[in-house]
Every structure is written in C-alpha cells, then in structure tokens.
Amino acid sequence: MNHIEPAAKTTERRENARRWRVLAICLVAGFMTLLDVSIVNVALPSIQQGLDAPAAALSWVVSGYALTFGLVLVPAGRLGDDRGRSRMFLVALGAFTVASALAGFAMTPLWLVIARLLQGVAGGLLNPQVLGLMQQLFHGRERGKAFGLFGAVVGISTAIGPLLGGLIIQLAGQEHGWRWVFFVNLPIGVAAVLYGLKVLPRDSVREQSRSLDLVGVLLLGGGLLCLLLPLVEQQGGGAPWILLIVAAVLLVLFVAWEHWYRVRGHSPLVNLRLLKIRSYSFGATLGLLYFAGFTSIFFVLAVYFQRGLGYSALQAGLALTPFAVGSAVASALGGRIVYRMGRRLVIIGLAAALLGLLATDLLLATHPGEVAGLVTALPLLVAGTGSGLVISPNQTVTLSEIDAAHGGTAAGVQQTGQRIGSAVGTAAASGLFFGTLMTSGFDAAISDGLIVSVGFVTAALVVALAEVFLARRPADPSAGG
Template identity: 60%
Template sequence: MSDEAPDPRRWRALSVCLVAGFMTLLDVSIVNVALPSMQAGLGASSAELSWVVSGYALTFGLVLVAAGRLGDDRGRRRMFLAGLALFTLTSAGAGLATAAWVLVAVRLLQGAAAGLLSPQVVGFIQDLFDGRERGTAFGLFGASIGVSTAVGPLLGGLLLAWAGLAEGWRWVFYVNVPIGVAALVYAMRVLPADAASPGRRRPLDLVGALLLGVAVVALMLPLVLAERDPAAAPWWLLVVAAVVLAGFVAWERRAKRVHGLPLVDLALLRIRSYAVGAALGTTYFAGFTSIFFVLTLFFQNGLRYTPLEAGLVLTPFAVGSAVSSALSGRLVSRFGTAMIVVGLGVVLVGLAVTDVVLRVTAGAPGTGWAVAGPLLLAGAGGGLVIAPNQTLALSEIPRSSGGTAAGVLQTGQRIGTAIGLSLVGAVFFGELSGSGDWVSAISDGLVVTVALVAVAFLLGLTDLVRSRRAPQVAGAR
C-alpha cells in the first residue's frame, strides 16, 4: 500500500481509461458483422476482408510490450494521449476509405494505436489505486473487456440496420470519432501529469523491441491467417518465431547484465502470481474470444439471422459478464484464486449447455432464445475470471514496471486469441466444408472452445491446490 494520499481524481481518470480501453477492444469484434457490408461497399476480396480483421489484431499485439515500457519510462499520460489521438484519427480514416487496400492499411495503423493505448490503462490502475480499490478498478476494467467483446456484434448490427448494407460498415468506425474526441479532451483534464524524470531518461532497448516484434509477428501471422484456411497459412513462421524468441531471451539477459535496461525484465516471470496469471489469461482468452467468432457465423450465415439479431443472441453473455465483473473486483481480495476457478467452472458449464441446446434445437426457430440462459451463465462465469486474474497477476509487480508487465500480459492475451480463433476456425470450417452441416460445425467448434477453457480451469485449480499446500508444508518444517 502506498503511503501517499490517493489522487482525488482517480475515479474520473479511471472512467476515461475504461472508455478508451472499451473502444480498442470493441473494434476487435464489431468489425466481424460488417464484413459483408464492406464487401458490398468496396468490392473487397476475401483476402482483403481477412486482413481487415487480422491486421488489426496483428499490429495490436505487436506494439504492446514496447508501448508499456514507453509508458513506464517516458510518461503514461503522454503515451495514453498519443495512442487515443491516433486511434481516433485512424477510426475516421477507416470510415473514409475509398478502396479495400486503403482500409487494410488504416486498420494496421489503428491496431498499433490500440496497442499503444492499452497498456497505459492497466498502468494507470496500478498507479492510482491500492488494496480493495484496485480490485474494484480492475473489476470495472474486466467488465469493459467482457462487454466490449460480446456487445460488438450487437452494436455493429444496430449500425448496419440504421445505415444500410452499402455504407453501414463506415459507421462501425465513425462511431469511435466523437467518443474519442470527447475522451481526449476529458483525459487532458483528469489524467495525472507525468512525473518529471530526475535524470536522463532510460533509453528504449531497440534491439530487444525489434526481436520481440519479429517473434510476435512470426507467431501470430500464421495463426490469424489460418482462421479460414489453415492449409494456406505459413506455418514455417512458427519455427522462425521460436528461434527469434530464443534470441530475444538471450539478448534481454545480456542487456540486464551489461547495462540493466532490458525491454522486459525476465525476473518478472519468476514471480509466481504473475507467471500463473499470464498463462491462465492466455489460455482463457483462447477459448473466450472464439465463442463469439463461431456463434456469430452460425447465427448470421447458418440460420440467416440479421446482423442485429445475431448480436442480440450474444447480449446475455455481455450482461452476465458486466454484472459479475463489477462484483468480482470487490471480492478478489477475499477469495483470490478460488473465485477464478469457480468462474472458469461456471463458464465450462454454460458453454457445455449451449452446445447441448444447439444440438437439440438443430437450428429450429427460437434457437436464439434457447441459448440465452446458458450464455448468460457463461458470461457470469467469465466475469469472475478476467478482472480477478489481472488483479492477482499484477499484485506483486512494482509500479515502475506496471506498463511493461501489462504489455506482456496483454500480448499473451492477443496470442491466445489468435491461437483460439485458429484452432476453432480450423475445426469449424473443416466440418462445414466436409458435411455442410452448420449444427455439426458449431458443435465441433464449441467443443474446442470448451477444451481451451478447461485447460485454463486446470491451471487455476493446480495453482489453487499448490497455494493451499504451501502454508501446510511451511508449517510442517
């Protein structure tokens, strides 16, 4: 707990951080329902549409760690404002795009802006809050993650229903502009000023940033390209990723030994709470985000729901996640890892019941209503996972490394998302191309999703058991 008096503007600062974080994550999911509109309005090819989605995810993940380090060293407020301004500008540019290649290029920049912005949100929470207040703040942040991911299809459907198929996709991006401008003005008023550096600013480890960037791109590129066509993905890049990542680790160890200024202090990974939280978050996001991918495709393309109707189907998940996330942040200090394990168990039950319901109804009228209950349950479970896991993972991280630690944590989440979408997409489209049966395809996809969440559940359960045994062993000694 810090001895300094808490910043009186901390809750207002949190509100603008949550708005900015919500926008960056909303743009991951809202675009999916607008792809047919982009194809109609711009004449985009399937490859270009794929890059509109995957390019954003790729550059988002690419800059997270370096952006977190810049926030730690050069000023979190400065990096936040720069990222928010660039995100707002590129949102306007995406909406104004006159050709598919222009839209792809702007989406790459927009993803980089999101990656610059996102670690600063977590860093501010680390800086401004302590104790139970920090848990509450992370709970609200977790709610924004869950809601933004689940509500994207609904908001996209509303915008398309209002603006029409030909031009409706532009409003998916335009909606960020007035919100971004207002948030930028408000952020300049309420975000705390960056502390003046007493001496020369620490230089950024450019070699480390380059090595990590190459490793992330080489790892994520085949994964994001494999969502619809696994056979065409450049899987050889995974070997490149492993080699470059090994080089990155060796370089960071050398940097720590020679001048003490690595991009990532690998000692962070020796902190058990952080290492477990990073691993659990990566595996959970692999299952969590793929849910919306396959369900949106199933209802919109398989059952011919409109984008708005498909979005409404996923709304119960968003509602359950929002409510339980807000509550879990206040309870994490009391229940700790046990609450995360319970949440993961509830998610497993909700998704398993969703699969059973889809098999039983077999796409009959009313299927959307039939899955509302289990999706609400799964969302409520998910709200007990994201915020508490982030709170516990960062609980032992010093404030001076908060942005970097958040960047590493969120890079793992982005990689987990890419892995999940690749695996679920391969199974989903493989079954669909073989049998043409949408019900079988969605069921097989959900089985993979359940398996990924089950891995996260086992990780959490193992950590819980080990933590319960540790005091007993210490006492026995």
C-alpha cells in the same frame, strides 16, 4: 492544526475523485479499442458491397488490426513506464481517433486495410497505458474494484460488438453503414482527449531516461509477427506455417538476449525476473488459455447463427447479448470480492464458464433450429457470468505483486499473451468448424467448434487449480523484479 486538517482532507477527497475520473476515461479508451476487435466482423458484407472489396482485403480488415495490436503491446508498456503513461495515453488515443477517421473515409480496400493497421498500432499503444495507470493510481480493494470495471468493459466490448455493429448498419444502410462503425469513435475520441488533458496525472520526470533496447524490440516483434501471422491469416491460407518455427527461434533468442542485456547492467525490454513471481506467471498463462477459449466462442457462434440459421447481424448480436450481460454484472461484483477470495474466485468463474459452454453445446446438439438463440440464452448467461468472474479478478491477482514502476510492461506482456491466445483459439476453432462443415453440416460444425472453447477453458482451470495448490508453499522473496 484545526485549519490544516480540514484542508488536508479536502485535498485527499479531490485526489480521490480525480482518480475515479481518470478511471472513467481509461474505461472509455479501453472500450473503444477492444470493441473494434469484434464490431467489424458483422460489417464485412457492408464493406464488401460499399468498396467492392475482395476476400483477401476483408480478411486483412479483421486480422490486420489484431496483428498490429498484438505486436506493439510490450514496447508500448515499456514506453509508458519510461516516458510517461499519461503522455503516451494521449498520443495513442489521438492516433486511434485519427486512424478511425481514415478508416471511415476510405475510398479503396487498400486504404481501409492501411487505416486498420494504424488503428491496431494505436490500440496496442493505448491499452498498456490504461492498465498501467490503474496499477499506479489504485491499491488494495480499490484496485480490485477498478479492475472489476475494466473486466466488465472487456466482456461487454467483446460480446456486444456484433450487436452494435448490426444496429449501426441497419440504421445507416448496407452500402455506407460500415463507415459509421468507424465514425462512431470520432466524437468519443475527441472528447476523451480533451477530458484527458484536464484530469490525467502529470508524468513524473525520471532522473535518467533508459534506452529502449531496440534489439529486444526487433527480436520480440519478429517472433510475434511470425507467430501471429499464420494464425490470423489461416482463413485465407496466406501465411506459411513454417513461420511458427521461425517464431520459436526468434523468441528463444529474445529470452537469451534479454538475460544477456540485463546482466551487463542495461535495462531490458522485459524484465524476465517478473516471471519468477508465481501469481504473475500463472495468471498470465491462465489468461492466455482462457482468452483462447473465450474469444473463439463468439466467432463460431456468430458464424453458426448467421450462416447456419439465417440470422441477421442484429439477431446474431442479440443472441450473444446474454453472455455480455452476465459478464458485465459479474465483473463488477468480482472486482469487489476478489480482494478476499483471490484466485479461488477465478476457479469458480472458470467452472461456471465451463458449465455454461457444455450446456450450450448439449442444447445445440438437440437441433433447436431458428429458436437456438432463445434456447442458448440461459447457458450463455451462465457462461458470461463465469467469464466476468475470470477476466477482471485474474487481472487483479496477476498484477497484485508487480511494482507500479513496471506496471505498463507487465500489463503489456500479459495482454500480448491474451492476444496470442485469442489468435490461437480462433484459428483452432474456426479451422475445426469449417473443416467439419465441409463434410457434416452446421450442427456438427458448431459442436466441434465449441469443443475447442471447452478444451481451452478446461486447461485454464487446471492452471488455476495448480497455482492455488502451489500457493500453500512460501513464495520466493527474491523474485520481486
């Protein structure tokens, strides 16, 4: 017995160390895919110069990635749950690395757009596996820490993208600097794949392989396409807004089909009974609303700093860095204490984010001019700190009652909501920003753009307060999915 117990403890220590190594590769993969959402924005002038790209192509370089990323999240989560998360992780990470190489070597605008579409597909395939693996390997307080670190990655990758992009282009030159925005993924991606082959857990073999519910995939994919396309393309005015009506019809049909498919004994793409879990349904709604406000902040501020104040891409990125710093530190802290505070911590974060945004708006209303980056540093730090207490703690609480077997699908649905929120928020903020700019100038435009962010963050705060109020009632024990 004395010989067996140390051996058991040694095995436990090795497994524990392995879990944190798996988390490390998950964070690297998440950082790569989310960084590519924001880093390309500052590279657009370089792309235009290097490829002589028209405005429509530049729009699709940005919106195409977001579109395909959002379209595949839910089916990707289901594939990971059914076919193996480690396997899907490696396939998606390899595809993302290859697509990054294709983008970097692009010789024509069309080539680059296609590469970005493929990048988005790979990123959308990868992210549910990241969250599914974290849900599978970590429990209790450790899960909070893991999601806290992932929340830091979300905040840093979103906020620091313009800074890294500007720095890369400044070092590599204006004409070809944009290529290195994509090439930087190659050594990281190759190293991550090789490391993943060594440390990722072996996928368990299911006794029965479930069919994928292709009708559900088509209905959901068509609905999301019709919903997202007008939103991501509204800058170019390309997609007709009647597609939103088509989207509503397709999504209603999707819900009806999923119910019909399940009651006949099949396995649907999305188990709608997950939405009966209060912490999940409220958390997913809160995430959608918060990402609508959170993402639009960076768009309107980046445009204001560069076009309104004449900042370089690097200077604009530096002006947004306080938000990234606050978000990173608070996310790591929030992951450690969310286990004790639950959704109350999210409420504190939302209140801080709202306070920081309102202060930013009020200070910019004083017309600080070229020192706007310095003037807004403190309120953006407060807003970023609040954001760090929202994203990862909300992720932890939202998935806390989800069975690990459905972790990938649940994470895919949640992340799809976040992508929809990002598209809605950016469309609303940019539409109001540029509409005001045409008549009243940059000072009025930035105020109106920030008001959109304030409105969505306020709505998220209302949802969080409602969930805490309703949590006093006993949960429905039958809503377990």
